[in-house]
Amino acid sequence: xxTIELIxxxxxxxxxxxxxxxxxxxxxxxxxxxxxxxxxxxxxxxAPAPQPEPQAAPAAAKPAEEPAVVEEPEPxxxxxxxxxxxxxxxxxxxxxxxxxxxDAVSEGDAVCTLxxxxxxxxxxxxxxxxVKAVHARVGQNVANNDPLITVG
Numbered sequence: 001x002x003t004i005e006l007i008x009x010x011x012x013x014x015x016x017x018x019x020x021x022x023x024x025x026x027x028x029x030x031x032x033x034x035x036x037x038x039x040x041x042x043x044x045x046x047a048p049a050p051q052p053e054p055q056a057a058p059a060a061a062k063p064a065e066e067p068a069v070v071e072e073p074e075p076x077x078x079x080x081x082x083x084x085x086x087x088x089x090x091x092x093x094x095x096x097x098x099x100x101x102x103d104a105v106s107e108g109d110a111v112c113t114l115x116x117x118x119x120x121x122x123x124x125x126x127x128x129x130x131v132k133a134v135h136a137r138v139g140q141n142v143a144n145n146d147p148l149i150t151v152g
Contacts, residue, residue, distance in 0.1 A: 018138065019096070026138055033139050083152025084127035085135075088142040092116030097138060099149065103131045111149045112136070127151050 006013045016028040024037045092114040099111045110122040111131075133150040136142055 028139065081133040081150045081152070083129065083132045083150045085147045086111060086123060086126055086149040086151065088114060088136075088144060088146045088148055089121075089123070090114075090116050091143050092121070092141070094136045094138055094140045094142060094148070095120060097134060097136065097149075099131045099134070101131050101134060105129065105131060105151055114142070123148060125149070125151055 003014065003016050006015055014030055018026040024035050027034050027036055093116075095113040095115050097112045099105060099109075105111060105125040106128045107125055109125045111125050112123045114121045114123055129151040131149060132152040135147040135149065142148070
């Protein structure tokens with residue numbers, strides 16, 4: 001996620017923005033996670049007013065009228081599936097999950113990315129097989145040895 005500070009009407013908002021290559025996107029505003037939809041503005045009449053100061057990051061994500069709420073699947077409890085559990089090697093925050101239930105993975109394939117100590121760490125599959133369950137979600141804080149993915 002990219003962290004930027006937005007100043008709107010004199011009030012500062014710290015915003016963490018996820019992957020903006022597609023809508024909806026997960027953002028964290030002052031510690032509160034939200035899912036927002038956006039679309040690019042293509043005509044000059046609809047373009048936002050120019051900003052007096054340069055922004056630290058492009059302000060490409062602008063919510064549509066009402067942000068669409070996207071229901072994320074609930075993480076699956078570990079006891080509900082059998083297989084090789086890929087666990088968090090240290091405490092951190094899940095930045096991305098690159099696999100879904102049913103995907104085939106090989107040992108060593110990156111299955112998710114963990115942010116720990118301000119560093120992004122790819123987490124690799126410890127066994128080959130099919131993804132049986134995803135136990136974590138993007139934006140979730142995990143502890144050492146928390147289950148992330150089950151491969152069977």
